[in-house]
Amino acid sequence: MKISFAEGLAKAIYESLAVDPRVMLVGGSFMGLNMNARKLMEPVVRDYSDRILATPVSELGLAGAAIGAAMCGQRPVVDLGTGSFIFQAFAQVVNEAANVHYMSGGQSNAPVTFYCLAGMRGMGAAQHSQRTQAMLGQVPGLQILTPGGAEDAYYLMKWALLESHNPTVFINHSLLFNETAEFTPGTPMLPLGKARVRRQGRDVSIIASSITVPRAMAAADALERQKGVSAEVLDLRSIVPLDRDMILQSVAKTGRAVIADECHRSFGVAAEIAASLAEQGLSYLKAPVRRVVVPDVPIPFSQPLEAELTVSSEKIQAAAVEILTSA
Amino acid sequence: MSEHPKELIEPLGKASGKVGSAERLKAMLRIRRFEEQCIALAKAGQLPGHYHVYIGQEATAVTACAALRPEDFLFSTWRNHGHLLARGAAPERMMAEILGRASGYAAGKSGTLHLSVPKLGVPTTSALVGGNLPLAAGAGLACKRRGSGIAVVFFGDAGLEEGAFYESLIVAKVWQVPILYICENNSIPPKQRKRGQYTSSTLPAARLGDVPSALQIPAESVDGTDVDVLTECFDRLVAEVRSGGGPRFVEVCCNRWPGNIMTWPELPGGEWQLDWAFGGRPDRAEMVAWLPSDPLLRHLKKLVEQGVLDRAQVEAIDTQVRAEMASAAKFALDSPFPTAGEAYRDVFAEADGRR
Numbered sequence: 040m041k042i043s044f045a046e047g048l049a050k051a052i053y054e055s056l057a058v059d060p061r062v063m064l065v066g067g068s069f070m071g072l073n074m075n076a077r078k079l080m081e082p083v084v085r086d087y088s089d090r091i092l093a094t095p096v097s098e099l100g101l102a103g104a105a106i107g108a109a110m111c112g113q114r115p116v117v118d119l120g121t122g123s124f125i126f127q128a129f130a131q132v133v134n135e136a137a138n139v140h141y142m143s144g145g146q147s148n149a150p151v152t153f154y155c156l157a158g159m160r161g162m163g164a165a166q167h168s169q170r171t172q173a174m175l176g177q178v179p180g181l182q183i184l185t186p187g188g189a190e191d192a193y194y195l196m197k198w199a200l201l202e203s204h205n206p207t208v209f210i211n212h213s214l215l216f217n218e219t220a221e222f223t224p225g226t227p228m229l230p231l232g233k234a235r236v237r238r239q240g241r242d243v244s245i246i247a248s249s250i251t252v253p254r255a256m257a258a259a260d261a262l263e264r265q266k267g268v269s270a271e272v273l274d275l276r277s278i279v280p281l282d283r284d285m286i287l288q289s290v291a292k293t294g295r296a297v298i299a300d301e302c303h304r305s306f307g308v309a310a311e312i313a314a315s316l317a318e319q320g321l322s323y324l325k326a327p328v329r330r331v332v333v334p335d336v337p338i339p340f341s342q343p344l345e346a347e348l349t350v351s352s353e354k355i356q357a358a359a360v361e362i363l364t365s366a
Numbered sequence: 367m368s369e370h371p372k373e374l375i376e377p378l379g380k381a382s383g384k385v386g387s388a389e390r391l392k393a394m395l396r397i398r399r400f401e402e403q404c405i406a407l408a409k410a411g412q413l414p415g416h417y418h419v420y421i422g423q424e425a426t427a428v429t430a431c432a433a434l435r436p437e438d439f440l441f442s443t444w445r446n447h448g449h450l451l452a453r454g455a456a457p458e459r460m461m462a463e464i465l466g467r468a469s470g471y472a473a474g475k476s477g478t479l480h481l482s483v484p485k486l487g488v489p490t491t492s493a494l495v496g497g498n499l500p501l502a503a504g505a506g507l508a509c510k511r512r513g514s515g516i517a518v519v520f521f522g523d524a525g526l527e528e529g530a531f532y533e534s535l536i537v538a539k540v541w542q543v544p545i546l547y548i549c550e551n552n553s554i555p556p557k558q559r560k561r562g563q564y565t566s567s568t569l570p571a572a573r574l575g576d577v578p579s580a581l582q583i584p585a586e587s588v589d590g591t592d593v594d595v596l597t598e599c600f601d602r603l604v605a606e607v608r609s610g611g612g613p614r615f616v617e618v619c620c621n622r623w624p625g626n627i628m629t630w631p632e633l634p635g636g637e638w639q640l641d642w643a644f645g646g647r648p649d650r651a652e653m654v655a656w657l658p659s660d661p662l663l664r665h666l667k668k669l670v671e672q673g674v675l676d677r678a679q680v681e682a683i684d685t686q687v688r689a690e691m692a693s694a695a696k697f698a699l700d701s702p703f704p705t706a707g708e709a710y711r712d713v714f715a716e717a718d719g720r721r
Contacts, residue, residue, distance in 0.1 A: 095524070096527040097527045162416070162477060164475070164480055165476075165480065166492065166493050166494055340477025340478075341704055341708075342703070344474055344703075344708055344709040345709075
């Protein structure tokens, strides 16, 4: 059966509440202002309103309380609303949640999920378009999930709510709700930390996550159609843990890597992957690695300015063509 | 493209030194008509993205700004159109910015959310709940150090739910900073909330002013629908802050305009009609119910009853204001979008001061 990203998310939340009474929702929007997607949350509200907390606009307090509850036996997910608002909660997420287990010498753990509806969503301007996976990736102790497909929205959310032992940042890109994927109920999840090969290819590896997954797929289709290029698309699914083995395997096969990511260029997710390739995969590379990422500028409001900075399918294609023709 | 407009208009009261009742009416009407243009442009698909309007709260911006001097600093929020217009921003430049055009104040970078005009003492606009509160305390500190001016910060009732509110009050009080906190409470009781309307604050304090009071910041509450009451209140509080009295807090009680819904604002009953002050009624029940707390309508009725203005004079003012705002919309629509290179400018300042 086909499910949409929003359906996968709502289903995961509903089933997790049903399975484990420790699961609780700190805030319950999850779908932002997407009215169709919001309807999918109605069963959750109908059946589990006693486990949905009404939330004041107090991100730091909400995140901190969820971390506290998690350390004391609950399994909360905090809806931080627009993903950029995680900054209001940073002190608790970064300096408390991430350190709890380590600081206690492994005695305490905080299985809390921070849900962020993040990314360049279109006219969000500088304060509502943040992608925080790269900077959060600098914080040992945080797991960072970045699903790019509907089945992974389901599996990864369910994993975070029911199985994770650690604080998890679940980054859901605002523009993914309508993406669909094949889904067979009852099949086990591809383990966390494994990248998903979305498309097999021989000539170039396109390494993607979150919103860049559908864009990489579109780029791969166009490359095949227009240039006869066979592109492999890797969906990382999570930034932490990062599946370096699969990245290296894929590049060993294709000899070329385009890394598509919505974080800023410098010190970003793509930078980390490029560094891993330089350290461990240099002999595989037939051409320089290309990062297709957001330049190091804040996100402007005006549509053509935002478009200039957006990691589009066209830019991914162009980067692939460039490294295929340069060597 | 139209001729480039002047950057600023004359701030309220600057010329006369004193703001009259009719002037305040016009200032409120300008905000109302400006935002009706926003809503029309959004309906026409010209205003992309999320935006918020100030309809029903205009009296607060107009009376507060009338008490300010050019050297003062003002901080607003995502609901900033009224504050900026009342402070003297040019509607053409604002509208161009709201539409993401090159001739906007930020060359398209801010949109509606972060509209700011440093020349008017509005250095930045945060669209994060509570984001402006610590900044405003810092502006007040700057005023104290240079020995002139005050800071005024506008925010909504939900701002009190952020820790930033509490911390801002603490530093402002400890340093005796000249700052006026203006909380525009446009909350709505949960039972009266229609589906799709924004939620309201959930602060478990009996009165919003109890929080600043506990920190020894004098707090009061005022009717946000009465221009004369607001004028007295802001003139007095601004004078107290200006004379070194330290921070003040005021809760302005507004009654939520029914078109203020979460996704995109709507105009229930269409554009606001002067006729509603002369016996006419909107054709939507929620507007009929709300109009007694419309500060614009209240003030207009009062001026007519007092004989300050007659219907013909009011119509003339409205015609002029409508033309001004239609021309602002036209200017914005005629302006080009910024070129792609603009995206890379202004990341770091290269000199002291702005281009």
